[in-house]
Amino acid sequence: MRGFGVRRFGVRGLGIALFGRRARRRWVHLILGGALAMPYVFVGSVIVGPLLNDDRFFGSLTSQLASFAAGLPLAAITALFSLTRPMSVAAVRALCAVPEGALAEGPARGRVARGRTAAWFTLHLGLGGLVSGMSLALPPFACVLLAVPFFAVFRDSRIGLPEVFGEPWLVALSPVVGCASLVALAACAAASGGLLARWAPALLGPTPADRLAAAEQRAADLAVRNRLARELHDSVGHALSAVTLQASAARRVLDHDPEFVREALAAIEDTTRRTVGELDAVLGVLREADDARSTAPAPTLATDLDGLLRRTRASGLRVGATVALEPDTLPPLVSREAYRIVQEALGNALRHGGGDARVSLRIALDGPDLAVTAENPLPPRSPATRPGGGHGLRGIADRARLLGGTAAAGPADGAWRLDVRLPLKGHA
Template sequence: MGILRAAAAPLASARTYTRWVYLVLGGALFMPFFVAVLVLMSLVTPWGPTPADQGGLGPEGFIGTAVAAVLGGLTGFVPGVHAVQAQIARSLLGGPLADEPRLAGADWRTRARGSCWLALLFAAGLAVSIATMVVLTDAASLALIPLLGEAPDLGQRIILVDWNPSGAERWAAPFAGAGLLVLFIYAVALIGAGAARLARPLLGASAADRLAAVRARAADLGERNRLAAELHDSIGHALSVVALQAGAASRVIDRDPGFARDALEAIAEQARTATAELDHVLGLLRENPGDRAPQRALADVPHLVEAARAAGTEAEYTAGGPVGEVPPVVARELYRICQEGVTNALRHGTGGPVRVRVDASDDAVRVEVANPCTARRPRRRGGGRGLEGARERVRLLGGELRAGAEDGVWRLVADIPWKSGR
């Protein structure tokens, strides 16, 4: 049953048909370029339309297809085209591209890759569109043979050439048509799956786009962190006083109403002060968005390990390669990932050594945090946000994060490319 279910999956999957629609749409968008090129070729070359009985389009059709695909692909440099085609591909193709973040940047390299994608889509879309017309026509004509007594006269066929069954063979014709259609759906599923895999390297964000998105996200997080710090410093004291005064007033309200009255007045005063401080903090953040505190990076990981030692946990740090050459935006995110790994080790570890290692190469960097753990880590209610945040950081940088227990050791490993190549 498992084999049959797997074999029937492409036929029952909605993704197969959305990819089919995507390819046919590519062929439809390609037709104006294709027809225009064929018309121009007929005007400036001795070639003319090839008669159908001589093999369809002929050599000029293939040359025209190639030229039109290149010209159509150049529309990928038009502003806005890359973002639109990437969004359509995410919706209809799915695959790895759908899991990528939606980034607004599109430099000339990104548009060049998008142009290559358009050229391939147009050529493949034309082929799939023509095949769709032929297969659907042949399947329908075969299904009509038992009713009409013979195959409809549709001219020259491409897939089933001049097969006109008679007698008992006529009742097998509809099954042959259904089989032809099923085989074509499998072919479309295969082509669509290949297109979905190819879409990510050609339509996905470039390393420059990713770094720009990370910088924007870091800026937003910086504003949030600054807001939290300002609120803590300016309002935390006022709230603490309110809590103390309210507790004291509740204890003595029956035997010392005067003290309780004074405490309530102090609470009101502190509330007014807190409101004024809140307005002040929000005003500062609106007026000075660029004033941010220094952010920690890979160079601060040894201090993170030292803090773990100070907490009474055995910890060690090793580094290899050009760690100092890692871009600051990547180094800051990797520090947070190391911090999450060390925090999990302190919370859930068995007290054994925590090992932090950073390895940098010419085009990538890896961080690994390992610590002994119990056979089954207890699940905390509401937990897991830190690990999800680490995965989001790594995914935005185009890397990969793995975390889990193996042979009594919990490992968190992040691999991130940091050069301009994909």
């Protein structure tokens, strides 16, 4: 019983291997290769026909095989075009059951990738053409063999080859030969499909150049994500700190100073409206939107410093600002990053010093650099640490480093001092 179960499982496994869903899909992939090979075979017949003195439309079997062999080098040459690999990869993913991530993305880059793609395309069309030819010829032949014992017309006609089926034992054996030919066709298709699936990762997989390009793309995506994170942290974090302090101050004087409450609510409205615009611009970049809102210009010292100082003072922070230069003369990139640095410095003073704190801000030229200095008194006790907080100073350091500058922050003479240097050269 156990041996019978093993044999039964073996027969079932063989049937799945030859006629299962995966085998059928790979067979379709081979038929697709045969269809793609037909134009090259026709061109090959134009070349081979005169050489073999065969002017028949289909030609002899020898002529057909020679035309097929002559067409494959033409297929290899046309496979050097960059779009051949995406087409081949799409077909393999859909039909060959290749592991996810084993195939390359995008057009072939470089000589090695194009050579591998040409080898794959030639192999696919070669095996596909052979299997397609067998798929067209063997099933009708097998059907004739299956019908020979039951229909005399097949035995006596030219189709039945009377000189072959003249013996009764040959007639009785013909159905076995017919079934064996169908099984042999399925076995050839399964073996060819498995060979293509095994070679696909080697020929269509990523080359070192593809891996380098993918790594560079991941690095670029990570840089964009970090930039968006800094923009969100600086703009939204500063706005929330200002709105929180404005709302808290308005609540405390709500009963006896309505004018201050009115001013605080107006400042909250202005801050939130502006922050929503900045947030929409940042999210527009994240969505890769093409509308006008996603391409809104980023705030800079030249265009938005006065508004930033006004909104910060409306929050209760006493800001003493000295701007010893013309912001319009700064390079746009330096002006934009300096604005975010000033915004984060004021936001830190708001968060850690409260509404009664003060900060001294100086923006000036220091030789070839733009110097941004912010100084505020240390609070009497250390502020509570926010979960997930502490990214502001790191963001300032990242902005300065990306521009080739420096940033230093820490306590000095009873005050907290931020000193940033941004070089102007090379950012015009």
